[in-house]
Amino acid sequence: MPHPILIVEDDRAIAELIAMTLQVSDLKPVMCHDGLEAHALLSENTYDLVILDVMLPGLDGFSLVEQLAGKGHPLPPILYLTAKVDVPDRVRGLRLGAEDYMLKPFHPVELQARVDGILRRHHHKPQQYQVLDVVLDLASHAVTQDGQWVDLTPQEFSLLEMLMRHRNMALSREQLLEAAWGFDYLGGTRTVDMHIQRLRKKLGWENVIKTIFKLGYRLEVPPCG
Amino acid sequence: MRLNTRVTLIALVLCLVFSTSLAAILLVSGFRHELKSELDRGLNASGMLSGTLSAAMEAFASLDDEERVARAVRVAVHYMPGAGLVAVADGQGALIHDNFPLEMAGLLSVMPGVPGQYHIQRFEGGVYQLIRRQFMVLEQRFTLFSAWELSQVYEGAKAQARAAALVIGGIGLLLWALLSLALRAAFQPLRRLEQAAMLIAGGDYAARAPCAPRRDEVGQLSQAFNHMAGATQEHVERLTRQDTAQKQFIADMAHELKTPITSMVGYADLMRRSKLDEARQQQALSAIVSQGERLERMGAKLMQLSRLSRADDPIMAWHKAKALFTSALEALDIPAQEKGIAFEVTGGDTPVYGDSDLMITLIQNLLSNAIKASYPGGSIALGACPGEISIRDEGAGIAPEHLPHLTEAFYMADKSRARSEQGNGLGLALASRIAILHGASIAFESAPGKGTTVRVSFTSPIHP
Numbered sequence: 001m002p003h004p005i006l007i008v009e010d011d012r013a014i015a016e017l018i019a020m021t022l023q024v025s026d027l028k029p030v031m032c033h034d035g036l037e038a039h040a041l042l043s044e045n046t047y048d049l050v051i052l053d054v055m056l057p058g059l060d061g062f063s064l065v066e067q068l069a070g071k072g073h074p075l076p077p078i079l080y081l082t083a084k085v086d087v088p089d090r091v092r093g094l095r096l097g098a099e100d101y102m103l104k105p106f107h108p109v110e111l112q113a114r115v116d117g118i119l120r121r122h123h124h125k126p127q128q129y130q131v132l133d134v135v136l137d138l139a140s141h142a143v144t145q146d147g148q149w150v151d152l153t154p155q156e157f158s159l160l161e162m163l164m165r166h167r168n169m170a171l172s173r174e175q176l177l178e179a180a181w182g183f184d185y186l187g188g189t190r191t192v193d194m195h196i197q198r199l200r201k202k203l204g205w206e207n208v209i210k211t212i213f214k215l216g217y218r219l220e221v222p223p224c225g
Numbered sequence: 226m227r228l229n230t231r232v233t234l235i236a237l238v239l240c241l242v243f244s245t246s247l248a249a250i251l252l253v254s255g256f257r258h259e260l261k262s263e264l265d266r267g268l269n270a271s272g273m274l275s276g277t278l279s280a281a282m283e284a285f286a287s288l289d290d291e292e293r294v295a296r297a298v299r300v301a302v303h304y305m306p307g308a309g310l311v312a313v314a315d316g317q318g319a320l321i322h323d324n325f326p327l328e329m330a331g332l333l334s335v336m337p338g339v340p341g342q343y344h345i346q347r348f349e350g351g352v353y354q355l356i357r358r359q360f361m362v363l364e365q366r367f368t369l370f371s372a373w374e375l376s377q378v379y380e381g382a383k384a385q386a387r388a389a390a391l392v393i394g395g396i397g398l399l400l401w402a403l404l405s406l407a408l409r410a411a412f413q414p415l416r417r418l419e420q421a422a423m424l425i426a427g428g429d430y431a432a433r434a435p436c437a438p439r440r441d442e443v444g445q446l447s448q449a450f451n452h453m454a455g456a457t458q459e460h461v462e463r464l465t466r467q468d469t470a471q472k473q474f475i476a477d478m479a480h481e482l483k484t485p486i487t488s489m490v491g492y493a494d495l496m497r498r499s500k501l502d503e504a505r506q507q508q509a510l511s512a513i514v515s516q517g518e519r520l521e522r523m524g525a526k527l528m529q530l531s532r533l534s535r536a537d538d539p540i541m542a543w544h545k546a547k548a549l550f551t552s553a554l555e556a557l558d559i560p561a562q563e564k565g566i567a568f569e570v571t572g573g574d575t576p577v578y579g580d581s582d583l584m585i586t587l588i589q590n591l592l593s594n595a596i597k598a599s600y601p602g603g604s605i606a607l608g609a610c611p612g613e614i615s616i617r618d619e620g621a622g623i624a625p626e627h628l629p630h631l632t633e634a635f636y637m638a639d640k641s642r643a644r645s646e647q648g649n650g651l652g653l654a655l656a657s658r659i660a661i662l663h664g665a666s667i668a669f670e671s672a673p674g675k676g677t678t679v680r681v682s683f684t685s686p687i688h689p
Contacts, residue, residue, distance in 0.1 A: 013488040013512045017495065020509065024499045083483055105487035108495045170498040215497065 003046050004028040005115070008038040008061070009053040009081065014104075018051055018081075021108040022115065024168050035059025042068055047076045049099075049118055054082040062092055077118050081106070109169060116165050129164035131221050134203060136164055145203060155180045156199050159192070163209065163219040170218040192216075229408035236404055241397050248389040256382040260375070267354040267373035268343065274308050275360040275369045277301040282362040290315070294322040294367075308371060312336075316359075316366030329372070336370045351376045414443045418450055430458040477635035481523065481649065485516035492516075519649070526651035529586065530634070533658045539580030546609030547573030549581065553588035557596070566596060567604040575609040578683065579663050587659040590652040591616045591679050598622070598677060617678040623671040631669060632657035 005022055009015040010033050019029040030047070032038050035058035042050065042064075054061040061080060068075055077099035099118045102111065120127065128137040133146045136157075143150045143160065152160065158180035162171060173189035180195070181187070196217055200206050210218045281297035288296065294313045302308055302324065312323030312333055325333060328349065336355050337344055343356040354373040359366060417434050424432035433454055434447045492509040495501070501509060550570055577584065588607075595605045598620030606617040623631070630636045635650040653667075660667045664684050671677035 011484055011488070013516055014484070014491070016508065016512065017488050017491040020501070020505055021491075021495055023505075024495070024501075083480060104483060105490060108491055108498065168499050212498075218498070218500075220500065 002028070003048045003076075004030045005049045005051065006038070006041060006045075006047045006076075007031045007051045008033075008035070008056065008064075009051070010034060010056055011053075017108070018111065021111050024108075025112055025116070027115070033057075035061070035064050039064055039067065042075070043073065048122070049079060049115060050076050051079045051081055051115075054080060077122055079114060079118060109166060109171070109175070112166055112169060129161070131164050131167055131219060132208065134160075134205075136160055150202055152199070152202065153195075155195055156202070159195055159199060160203075163217065167219045167221050170212040170215050172216040174216075176216060227412075229405070229412045232408055233401060233404045237397060237401055240400055241393065244393050244396060248393060252382065252385055252389060255385070256378070259378050259381065263373075263375055263378050264343070264345075264354055267356060267371075267375075270305065270307055270373065271356040271358055271369065271371045274301055274305055274311065274371060275358045277304060278311075278313065278367075278369060279360045279362050282367075286363065291321055298322055298324055307373075309374065310353075310372040312370040314368040314370065316368065318368055321367075323370070325372075332372050333370065340368065345375065352379050411443065414447050418447055421450070421454070425454055425457070430454070430461050474634050477650075478527070481635055482520070485519045489513050489516045489520075523649045523651065526649060526655055530651065530655055530658060533583075533655070533662060539583055539662055541578060541580060543576045543578055544581050544584065545573065546570075546575045546577050546614065549577060549584050549588055550607045550609075552581075552585045553592055556585060556589045557593055564596065564599060564601045564603070566599050566602070569604060569606045570608075571606065572609040575611060577609065577614065583659045583662065587656045587681065588614065588616070590656040591681075594652060595620065595677070595679075612683050614681045615678060617676065619676040622673040622675045623669065623677055624673050628669055628671065632667065 005027055007015050007018050007022075007029050009018065009031070012033060015031045015033065019031055022029045030041070032041055035056040037058070038050075038052070038056070039059060052061045052064070056064070059067075061082075065075065065078060079100045079102060080098050081102050081104065083104040099121075100114050102114060127139045128135055130136075134143065134150075135145075136143050138161070141157065143152055143157065159176055162176055162179040173192045176192045176196075177185060177187075177189055181191070185191075196209060200209050208220060210220050212218050278297050278301050281300045282293050285293035285296050287293075298311050298313060302311060310323075310325050310329060310332070312320060312325060314320045320333065323330075323333060332346065332348055332353060332355065335346055335348075337357040340357050340359040343354055346353050346355050352375040354375050356369075356371050356373070358369040358371075360369055361367070414434065421432045421434040433451050436444070436447050436451060489512075492513045496506060496509050547570060550573065554568065592605070592607075595616050595618035599605060599618050600620060603619045605619075606615075608615045608617070627636075632653045634654040636653075637650040657667055660681055665681050666684075668680045668682065669677060670680070
């Protein structure tokens with residue numbers, strides 16, 4: 001049973017934005033808006049991940065982590081969220097066991113990717129994605145549908161991995177191109193369309209991978225539970 | 226060349242030219258006088274010599290010419306020790322006898338050609354007066370050539386000239402030393418001034434020339450320089466402070482803009498990319514609108530601030546305090562009714578001198594702070610008395626460490642509460658600018674839990 005994710009951010013609009021983004025990925029967020037409250041919550045409950053703003057009323061993010069670590073309290077992985085760009089601050093954060101850093105302003109897709117990465121690294125999730133009857137296994141680099149092996153090219157595999165990671169979130173053709181072919185690929189975004197077509201055909205997912213007008217593609221999954 | 230070297234050189238040259246010419250005039254006239262008396266003595270002596278010769282030759286008349294001339298010369302020279310070199314010739318100038326040593330014989334060939342004449346001749350390192358005379362011995366005519374040593378006169382003159390040169394040289398050296406010392410002392414403040422100027426040019430605006438307590442031009446220059454340096458330092462410091470404040474303002478503004486923009490872009494992007502249910506869509510849209518409004522308010526306040534910075538002339542007039550309070554309450558951008566706050570006005574008939582729009586903005590900003598600080602159901606007192614407007618709330622109060630920073634742009638004592646109450650940290654900065662424009666000052670009296678009183682004190686006329 002996965003634990004919730006704690007969001008510590010004093011700006012309510014941003015806290016709710018983060019919560020909403022996590023809900024899109026079927027995660028359970030809990031919000032709090034100041035450092036002392038966060039201290040109490042972290043001391044009593046278990047979380048899979050803390051998304052922590054550094055500048056907080058009551059107790060700042062770094063001090064909060066220092067205090068909890070000082071008491072030998074086991075801490076969940078921490079994703080710092082900050083507007084500060086200073087290198088010393090980042091170093092301090094990483095020394096204090098920050099799992100990752102995210103600078104404001106951030107985009108929901110970026111947040112989703114980082115959260116997914118951290119949760120995966122910490123084995124809260126298996127090394128595979130499952131959407132409907134399709135399972136993509138990261139370790140063996142294999143895709144099965146209903147237990148049957150599906151033969152995919154490396155690009156199709158990368159596209160599918162990206163779409164599954166960001167399920168319910170539309171990705172632009174540029175984002176998909178970069179994920180599957182890398183930055184320096186010179187082909188146009190039409191390549192993405194061709195590969196998506198083939199992927200849809202191979203998986204019979206004509207209605208699951210939706211084309212989003214003027215943007216790109218979205219893997220749509222009905223919310224589970 | 227440095228100025229003191231130049232002055233020293235000019236003074237030295239003038240002094241040397243003057244003393245040298247004086248010495249030359251004295252030496253030359255002295256030498257002339259000496260030479261003249263020596264020549265006269267030679268002439269006298271040669272006259273006496275010719276007399277003596279004539280007498281002696283008369284006495285030796287029995288002898289032949291050559292013999293008696295030789296004897297007469299010996300006698301004459303014996304009796305006149307000063308007469309050294311003597312030669313006697315006959316009436317036609319043919320030499321009969323001479324006592325010139327061999328090495329001096331050359332003088333005989335340069336003797337004057339006319340009797341009674343003399344001239345001065347340099348010969349073999351010496352100087353001689355050569356005289357030609359005629360004398361008679363028993364109707365027979367003879368010529369006397371005599372040479373008189375003048376070397377001592379010339380040597381004396383030379384020795385005097387050497388002594389004078391030494392003295393003048395000594396005086397010159399002494400003068401040079403004294404002038405150098407005096408000028409160095411006189412120019413020392415200038416050198417210090419130069420060093421101070423270099424330091425200032427290098428960015429050390431606190432550098433000063435040591436101020437000599439002298440009342441001369443150099444002392445005055447040092448004082449003027451220090452005065453200038455002081456003014457420059459003050460000016461630079463003011464500019465630096467302004468620049469720092471400006472940079473801080475821009476950095477703060479960038480930070481304050483970043484937060485609403487992050488949420489606006491974030492919500493919009495999330496809506497675009499994912500299928501949110503209706504409730505969440507509404508939530509996202511509300512967030513976008515409220516963050517947009519936050520930016521709008523900030524923009525409006527910034528516009529007001531920048532308009533004030535350009536310091537257009539306010540339209541000054543007398544207004545009743547009550548009218549200003551009422552307009553400010555109407556213009557409030559935050560709801561006071563929701564909190565159920567009661568307003569009490571005292572001294573409403575007091576006249577206030579100022580620009581009505583600006584005064585309303587000032588009071589409105591102070592009021593909106595008071596409302597934010599107040600607890601629901603609290604009361605706010607608006608007071609006016611001649612020369613002062615005050616606004617008192619019974620709210621949360623302000624911790625002492627925040628008091629000095631309240632009028633700084635974007636300063637928020639409690640950021641998250643200020644944001645949730647739609648604050649942007651610009652209201653008091655704006656109020657303070659308006660007060661400054663009216664020649665007024667804003668003072669805060671507050672303690673946590675004790676409420677806050679803000680007083681705007683005017684220094685302008687307090688009665689119409």
